[in-house]
Structure formats: C-alpha cells, structure tokens
Amino acid sequence: MSTTRVTIKDVAARAGVSKGAVSLAFNHKPGLSDATRERIFGAARELGWAPHPTARSLAGARVDVVGLAVCRPARLLGLEPFYMEFVSGVESVLIEHSCALLLRLVRSAEEEVGLQESWWRARQVGGAILVDFRADDPRVGVVRRLGLPVVAVGHPSLTGGLTSVWTDDAGAVTEAVRYLAGLGHRRIARVGGVAALTALRTAAFGAAARALGPAGARQLATDWSGEAGARATRSLLTGAAQDRPTAIVYDNDVMAVAGLAVAAELGLAVPADVSVLAWDDSELCRITYPTLSAMSHDVHGFGADAARTLFGVITGEGSGSHPVPAPVLTPRGSTGPPGA
Amino acid sequence: MSTTRVTIKDVAARAGVSKGAVSLAFNHKPGLSDATRERIFGAARELGWAPHPTARSLAGARVDVVGLAVCRPARLLGLEPFYMEFVSGVESVLIEHSCALLLRLVRSAEEEVGLQESWWRARQVGGAILVDFRADDPRVGVVRRLGLPVVAVGHPSLTGGLTSVWTDDAGAVTEAVRYLAGLGHRRIARVGGVAALTALRTAAFGAAARALGPAGARQLATDWSGEAGARATRSLLTGAAQDRPTAIVYDNDVMAVAGLAVAAELGLAVPADVSVLAWDDSELCRITYPTLSAMSHDVHGFGADAARTLFGVITGEGSGSHPVPAPVLTPRGSTGPPGA
Numbered sequence: 083m084s085t086t087r088v089t090i091k092d093v094a095a096r097a098g099v100s101k102g103a104v105s106l107a108f109n110h111k112p113g114l115s116d117a118t119r120e121r122i123f124g125a126a127r128e129l130g131w132a133p134h135p136t137a138r139s140l141a142g143a144r145v146d147v148v149g150l151a152v153c154r155p156a157r158l159l160g161l162e163p164f165y166m167e168f169v170s171g172v173e174s175v176l177i178e179h180s181c182a183l184l185l186r187l188v189r190s191a192e193e194e195v196g197l198q199e200s201w202w203r204a205r206q207v208g209g210a211i212l213v214d215f216r217a218d219d220p221r222v223g224v225v226r227r228l229g230l231p232v233v234a235v236g237h238p239s240l241t242g243g244l245t246s247v248w249t250d251d252a253g254a255v256t257e258a259v260r261y262l263a264g265l266g267h268r269r270i271a272r273v274g275g276v277a278a279l280t281a282l283r284t285a286a287f288g289a290a291a292r293a294l295g296p297a298g299a300r301q302l303a304t305d306w307s308g309e310a311g312a313r314a315t316r317s318l319l320t321g322a323a324q325d326r327p328t329a330i331v332y333d334n335d336v337m338a339v340a341g342l343a344v345a346a347e348l349g350l351a352v353p354a355d356v357s358v359l360a361w362d363d364s365e366l367c368r369i370t371y372p373t374l375s376a377m378s379h380d381v382h383g384f385g386a387d388a389a390r391t392l393f394g395v396i397t398g399e400g401s402g403s404h405p406v407p408a409p410v411l412t413p414r415g416s417t418g419p420p421g422a
Numbered sequence: 423m424s425t426t427r428v429t430i431k432d433v434a435a436r437a438g439v440s441k442g443a444v445s446l447a448f449n450h451k452p453g454l455s456d457a458t459r460e461r462i463f464g465a466a467r468e469l470g471w472a473p474h475p476t477a478r479s480l481a482g483a484r485v486d487v488v489g490l491a492v493c494r495p496a497r498l499l500g501l502e503p504f505y506m507e508f509v510s511g512v513e514s515v516l517i518e519h520s521c522a523l524l525l526r527l528v529r530s531a532e533e534e535v536g537l538q539e540s541w542w543r544a545r546q547v548g549g550a551i552l553v554d555f556r557a558d559d560p561r562v563g564v565v566r567r568l569g570l571p572v573v574a575v576g577h578p579s580l581t582g583g584l585t586s587v588w589t590d591d592a593g594a595v596t597e598a599v600r601y602l603a604g605l606g607h608r609r610i611a612r613v614g615g616v617a618a619l620t621a622l623r624t625a626a627f628g629a630a631a632r633a634l635g636p637a638g639a640r641q642l643a644t645d646w647s648g649e650a651g652a653r654a655t656r657s658l659l660t661g662a663a664q665d666r667p668t669a670i671v672y673d674n675d676v677m678a679v680a681g682l683a684v685a686a687e688l689g690l691a692v693p694a695d696v697s698v699l700a701w702d703d704s705e706l707c708r709i710t711y712p713t714l715s716a717m718s719h720d721v722h723g724f725g726a727d728a729a730r731t732l733f734g735v736i737t738g739e740g741s742g743s744h745p746v747p748a749p750v751l752t753p754r755g756s757t758g759p760p761g762a
Contacts, residue, residue, distance in 0.1 A: 108543060123543060147524065147546070156514035156722075159506065166499065166506040173527045174496035182541075184487065186522035187513045203448060203463060206487070308709040339679075339709055346711035369648040369679055370710075371686035382496075 088131045096125035145208025145396050148176070148389070149184045149201050151194040153214060156187055158307060163364040164334060164381055171385025172211065179393065191216070195224050202230045209233075209396045211388055215240035216278055233392040235384075237282060238403045245401045247388045250408040252286035254377050255331075258359055259290035261411050262329040266419045267357065268294050271327035273314040273337055277303040280333060287331070300327060304337065311337025315344040319356065328420035329357035335366045338374050342416065353418035363412060372415030379409040428471045436465035485548025485736050488516065488729075489524045489541050491534040493554060496527055502646050503704040504674060504721055511725025512551065519733065531556070535564050542570045549573075549736045551728055555580035556618050573732040575724075577622060578743045585741045587728050590748040592626035594717050595671070598699055599630035601751050602669040606759045607697065608634050611667035613654040613677055617643040620673060627671070640667065644677065651677025655684040659696065668760035669697035675706045678714050682756065693758035703752060712755030719749040 094101045099122060106113055107122040114122075150172070152159065159165055169183065176183055184207055188194045198221070201207045208231070212221055215236030222242035225232050234241035237248045255272075262270050272287045274280050284301060291299040300318070304310035311332060318327055332338040338360030345352050352358055352372060360367050363376035387406050394400020434441045439462060446453055447462040454462075490512070492499065499505055509523070516523055524547055528534045538561070541547045548571070552561055555576030562582035565572050574581035577588045595612075602610050612627045614620050624641060631639040640658070644650035651672060658667055672678040678700030685692050692698055692712055700707050703716035727746050734740020 108540065126543070149522075156510045156517065159510040159513065163503075163506075166503075169525075170496045170499040173499065173525070177496065177527050177529070182489075182524045182526040184522045185509075185513070185525050187517045189517070200448065203466070308705045312709055336705070336709070339706070343709050343711035343713075365648045365676070366679070366706075369652055369676070369683050371683035373683075 088129045090131070092129055093122065093126045093131050096129060097122045145179070145181060145393075147182050147184050147207050148392060149186070149198065149207040149210040150213070151186045151188045151197055151210075153188050153191060153194060158305060159187065163336060163366065164306075164362055167362075167364060167381040168213075168385040168388075171382035171387075172389045173385075174382070175386045175389035175393070191220050195220050198230060199224060199228060202228050209392050211235060211392055212241075212244070214279055217281070231392065231395045233388050233395060235388050239282075241403075245391060245395050245403070247384070247391050247404045247406055249379060249384065249406055251280075252282050254379075254409040255283045255286040256290045257408075257411060258331050258377055259287065259294070261413075262331070262357060262359065262417070263294055265329075265357070265417065267327075267329040269300075269325070269327045270294065270329045270331065271300040271302070271318050272331045273311055273318075273333065273341065274301055274303050275306045275333040283333065304333075306334055306337065308336040308340040312340040312344050315341040316348075319344065319348055319350060327356065329359065329417070331359045331361070333361050335360040335362050335364050335374065335376060338376070338416075339366055339370055342370055342372075342374070352416050354421065357417040357420070359417055361409065363409075367412075367414065370416075375414045375417040376412050377409035378412040380407070428469045430471070432469055433462065433466045433471050436469060437462045485519070485521060485733075487522050487524050487547050488732060489526070489538065489547040489550040490553070491526045491528045491537055491550075493528050493531060493534060498645060498647060499527065502674060502676060503706065504646075504702055507702075507704060507721040508553075508725040508728075511722040511727075512729045513725075514722070515726045515729035515733070531560050535560050538570060539564060539568060542568050549732050551575060551732055552581075552584070554619055557621070571732065571735045573728050573735060575728050579622075581743075585731060585735050585743070587724070587731050587744045587746055589719060589724065589746055591620075592622050594719075594749040595623050595626040596630045597751060598671050598717055599627060599634070601753075602671070602697060602699065602757070603634055605669075605697070605757065607667075607669040609640075609665070609667045610634065610669045610671065611640040611642070611658050612671045613651055613658075613673065613681065614641055614643050615646045615673040623673065644673075646674055646677065648676040648680040652680040652684050655681040656688075659684065659688055659690060667696065669699065669757070671699045671701070673701050675700040675702050675704050675714065675716060678716070678756075679706055679710055682710055682712075682714070692756050694761065697757040697760070699757055701749065703749075707752075707754065710756075715754045715757040716752050717749035718752040720747070 090101050090104050094104045104122050107119045188197060198210055210232045212232050213235045232244060234244040234246040238246055270291055288299055302314040304314055330341055338358055341358050342352055345356050350356050360374040360376035362381055363378035367374035367376045384406055391400055391404055430441050430444050434444045444462050447459045528537060538550055550572045552572050553575045572584060574584040574586040578586055610631055614624060627641060628639055642654040644654055670681055678698055681698050682692055685696050690696050700714040700716035702721055703718035707714035707716045724746055731740055731744055
C-alpha cells in the first residue's frame with residue numbers, strides 16, 4: 083500500500099490558504115479567523131493529515147515534549163514532596179518553551195530503558211530528564227547509543243559522563259553532622275531514604291559520624307514515607323536512654339515532620355531532648371511548631387536547572403557536569419544543644 | 423515536494439524481516455534478537471521512517487498518551503499534596519495500560535482550550551483529563567466540537583454533560599459543620615481554597631453555618647498554600663475572644679498543619695481552645711501531634727477512577743456522571759468539644 087504522501091501543501095491547497103496559515107493553525111498561533119482555522123482543520127481531517135510531532139521539531143528545532151520516567155510505586159509519588167517540587171520546577175521552564183512533560187511511572191530501570199528508547203524512536207519526545215541514578219546504571223550506555231538528548235540528575239560518579247545536574251549531597255551530610263556536633267551532640271542518627279539511591283549520603287554520614295565516636299553512626303533506611311520515618315524515629319527514641327540519639331538527621335522533610343510528632347507523643351521535648359534536622363526544606367518545615375531546622379535545598383530551582391540544562395543539550399549549546407548549589411543549613415526551632 | 427510515502431513494508435524489506443517484526447521492535451515487545459532489533463532500527467533511520475503515534479492508536483485502538491493541563495502557578499503545584507496524589511492515582515492506572523501522562527501547566531483556561539485542541543489535532547494524545555471546572559467553563563463546548571475523549575473531574579453542574587467523576591463536596595462540608603456543631607461549637611470558621619474553584623463548598627458552608635447563628639459563617643479564601651493557611655488562621659485566632667472561632671475547617675491538609683502550628687505559637691491548646699478539621703486526609707494528618715481529624719477523601723483513588731473512566735470513554739464503553747465516595751469524617755486528636 084504505497085500511497086502518495088499527503089503534505090502540508092495539499093492541506094493548504096484544499097483549504098485555499100498558504101502553508102504558513104496551516105502551520106499557524108496547527109501550532110495554535112494567533113492571526114487566523116475562526117472560520118479559516120475551521121476550514122484548515124476540516125481540510126486536514128478530510129485528507130487524513132496531521133503534522134508529525136517530529137517533523138515540527140526537525141523543521142523548527144522546536145521540542146514540544148520532553149520525557150520523564152520515574153521508578154517508584156505510584157502511591158509513594160503522592161506522599162513525598164520532592165518529586166512534585168522537582169516537577170513543578172521543570173514545568174516552570176517548560177511553560178516558557180510551550181513544552182509539555184511526558185510523565186510515566188515504570189517498575190524497573192530495565193522498563194525505563196525500553197520506554198526511553200521507544201519514545202525516542204517513535205519521536206514522541208525531543209529529549210528526556212533521567213533521575214534516580216544507581217551504580218552501573220543501564221541507561222548510560224543506551225542513551226549514548228541512541229543519541230537521545232538527556233540531562234542526568236545525579237552525581238557524576240553515577241551518570242557516566244552524560245550531561246548532568248547534581249547537588250553535593252555528601253558535602254551537605256558532612257556539614258549537617260558538623261553542625262550538630264558543634265552544638266555538642268555525640269549520638270547522632272540518620273533516618274535515610276531508599277538505600278540504593280542514597281548510598282553517597284550513607285557513606286558520607288558514616289565517615290562524619292565515626293569521627294564523633296562509635297555511638298554516632300546509627301543509620302536506618304526507609305522508603306521516604308512519613309510512616310516509615312515515624313517507625314524509624316520510634317525505634318531510635320525508645321532504646322535505652324544511654325544509647326538514644328540526641329539528634330536525628332532525616333533524608334526529607336515529611337519524615338522529619340513525623341519525627342517531631344513521635345517525639346511529642348513520647349513526651350520528649352524538641353530540641354531539649356532530641357534535635358530534629360530535616361532535608362530539602364519544603365514549605366512544611368516552616369509550618370510546624372517548633373519550625374524545623376533543615377538542610378535547605380531549592381528543589382523547585384533544581385528542577386528548573388535540570389530543564390534548562392536539557393534545552394541546552396537539545397540545542398547543542400550545553401553539556402558537561404553542572405553542580406547546583408549544595409543544600410545549606412537553615413537553623414530554626416527544632417535543633418539546639420543537647421539537654422538545653 | 424510530493425514524495426512517495428515510506429511505509430512499514432519498506433522498512434521490513436530493507437531490514438529483511440516481516441512487518442510484524444518491525445512492529446515488535448518499535449513497540450518494544452520481546453521476541454527479537456538484539457541484532458535484529460538494531461537492523462530494523464537502522465533501516466528505519468536510513469529511510470527516515472518512524473511509526474506515527476496515531477497510526478498506532480488508530481490501528482490497535484491503543485492509546486499511549488493522555489493529556490492533563492493544570493492551570494496553577496508552577497510553585498503552588500509543588501506545595502499542595504492534592505495534585506500529586508491525584509496524579510499518582512492516575513499513573514497507577516496508566517501504568518497498567520503502558521500509557522504516559524502528558525502534563526502541561528497553563529496560565530489560563532483559554533490557553534488550555536488551545537492546548538487541548540492542538541494536542542488532539544496533532545494526535546499527541548488519545549484523550550484528556552480535565553480538572554478545575556468553573557461556572558461557564560469554556561472547555562465544554564470545544565471538547566464536544568472536537569470529539570476529544572475526556573473525563574471531566576468536577577461537579578455535573580459545572581461540567582455540562584461531559585462524562586465526569588466528582589465528589590459530593592457540598593454534602594461533605596455540611597457533614598463537617600454538623601459534626602462540629604454536634605460537639606457544641608457555635609463559632610465555626612472555614613479557611614477555603616481559591617474562591618472561584620471552591621464556590622460549591624463556600625455556598626454549602628454558608629448555608630450550614632448560618633443555621634448555627636450569625637457568628638458561624640466566617641470564611642476566608644486562600645491560594646491553598648500552607649503559608650496562606652497560617653495567615654488566615656492567625657487572623658481568625660487573634661480577634662476578640664468572644665468572636666474567635668472555636669473550630670476551623672480547612673480546605674486541604676497542608677493548611678490544617680499550618681493551623682495547628684499557629685495555635686501552638688499563640689499558646690492555644692488543640693482541641694481545648696480550638697478544634698482543627700483538615701480536608702483530603704493525606705498522610706500528613708497522621709504524622710502531626712495531635713493527629714488531625716479530617717474529612718477523608720481517597721485522592722489517590724479519585725485519580726485512579728478518573729483514569730479508568732477516561733479509558734471507558736476512549737473505548738466507547740463508558741460515559742455519564744460518576745460520583746465517587748464523598749469525603750467522610752475521620753475524627754482524630756485535633757477536634758473535641760469547645761473548652762474541654
């Protein structure tokens with residue numbers, strides 16, 4: 083069934099307008115009357131013509147869709163502020179480019195590899211944002227082979243030379259431990275996220291806390307949910323008093339909010355009995371009582387940086403490794419000297 | 423430039439495989455060796471062929487992308503748990519259909535109208551989820567004219583006969599007021615969301631609260647952010663004691679968390695001095711101290727219902743108006759009799 087291809091020229095001829103007018107109509111630009119637009123869409127419908135998304139990208143170097151696959155249970159995505167803030171930052175840049183985000187949950191890194199390949203082969207996306215890098219990430223090789231424009235959100239030690247944006251999490255963990263040690267804490271615990279995705283933080287915390295003595299290095303992994311954070315906090319705070327940490331660092335802020343509540347429920351004062359240090363510092367940290375001290379990370383800005391860097395890769399104007407400002411300490415009401 | 427159209431047959435011939443094999447490769451199905459897949463992709467590249475996303479949808483009645491436009495500042499999207507939970511519910515159904523969500527922020531309802539039309543005309547989506555309905559919504563007419571398969575998330579009084587999923591917010595507001603009145607409260611205030619999008623709740627609260635006497639009907643509109651919720655709470659609780667509400671209903675749970683903190687900051691006990699009732703009941707309500715009583719709404723399930731209903735519309739198996747279970751009262755620690 084070799085057919086003659088219907089082109090934009092045929093649509094323009096049938097509608098009695100220029101090719102430019104057809105393009106205006108399909109790109110939803112102003113300058114056409116409703117009647118003309120209707121006639122153009124009618125002609126396209128009759129001829130079975132639609133602009134190929136890629137044809138547009140190739141012609142105008144304009145990308146109108148970028149992809150993001152997230153390997154995480156659907157339920158958790160809704161509970162953890164990080165992704166929504168990150169996505170909101172990405173969207174704040176996409177909107178300037180009239181670009182949409184193609185968002186898909188996947189069950190494994192392998193599924194993501196297949197998906198990114200299909201999206202790119204079928205020209206459904208003009209580029210992709212890759213997140214949640216692990217050691218020996220299978221995406222690195224595939225992306226190179228495909229020539230898919232991407233920005234990798236992850237530390238250069240994991241992203242294999244892809245253009246990346248990343249935060250110095252290890253340095254920030256070390257700063258957090260030093261801050262608490264400076265207040266006089268010697269038993270500092272960490273309630274971390276998913277182990278495989280926070281290995282750099284775990285190593286840095288271990289190193290910094292070991293410097294304080296053997297009691298300082300307790301770390302528990304969670305799934306980042308508030309409920310897991312509450313369970314971990316309860317297990318840390320209900321041990322023998324001489325083992326109980328006097329300060330806890332959390333890998334996000336939902337878990338820190340849960341930690342505050344567990345302390346209150348156990349009758350422990352914050353920060354006199356236990357200091358609580360959150361991570362990321364979304365709005366939540368400013369609406370609790372006491373307000374939460376946090377390692378502040380502009381997650382919205384991080385998402386925006388990732389999107390901007392991706393557009394640089396797509397237009398050939400950018401590449402390399404882009405560290406964004408590391409999380410910085412914002413002391414508020416939930417941290418203080420032990421026993422104060 | 424009338425060219426002979428390259429078809430899947432040409433790609434198959436060049437790669438020395440069947441059309442079915444080309445289809446397997448591009449749909450990323452198993453059953454081909456890596457070498458064969460590479461040869462197929464190579465042939466497609468040389469001939470400049472890619473499967474048209476729509477060709478697939480039309481042929482297999484398979485939709486692999488659905489659209490969602492949200493008219494909200496990027497920053498707010500990241501702060502309010504509702505959307506992320508809703509999206510996570512949508513994704514939980516899309517993943518079963520190997521379908522992605524095309525997410526775009528827009529600045530106005532008019533921009534959304536144009537976007538939905540472009541997406542549909544260019545066959546970038548097989549259907550759309552429409553949210554945030556207002557009175558005289560401009561999307562209703564356009565969707566009908568286009569024949570775009572949609573599910574409208576909103577009350578039938580606003581969605582103009584489009585297939586819809588909705589919750590009985592008015593009934594739930596009335597239940598909330600009756601519950602607090604039953605505890606003995608006579609001065610009940612509401613900290614609401616954006617006025618134009620919560621008109622049904624505002625009317626229902628006004629009617630229910632007026633029944634309690636003139637003092638009962640105080641309502642403040644916000645942008646749904648925790649900070650706006652804190653400001654509204656402060657303004658309600660710092661008035662003259664005889665005017666101060668003894669119970670506050672919030673339109674989401676972030677604002678209720680903020681309300682708890684403002685009460686603590688003002689030295690008011692919850693619930694003895696003021697009862698706090700949250701809405702939606704995300705995980706946040708269970709990780710505060712006291713835990714937050716809430717009108718519980720399964721937002722994740724609501725998103726899943728919306729996606730399922732959309733697939734029904736796309737396959738022609740479903741239409742009509744689908745009420746989902748209304749929010750129900752979950753009493754926890756933050757509500758009680760006034761002065762108790």
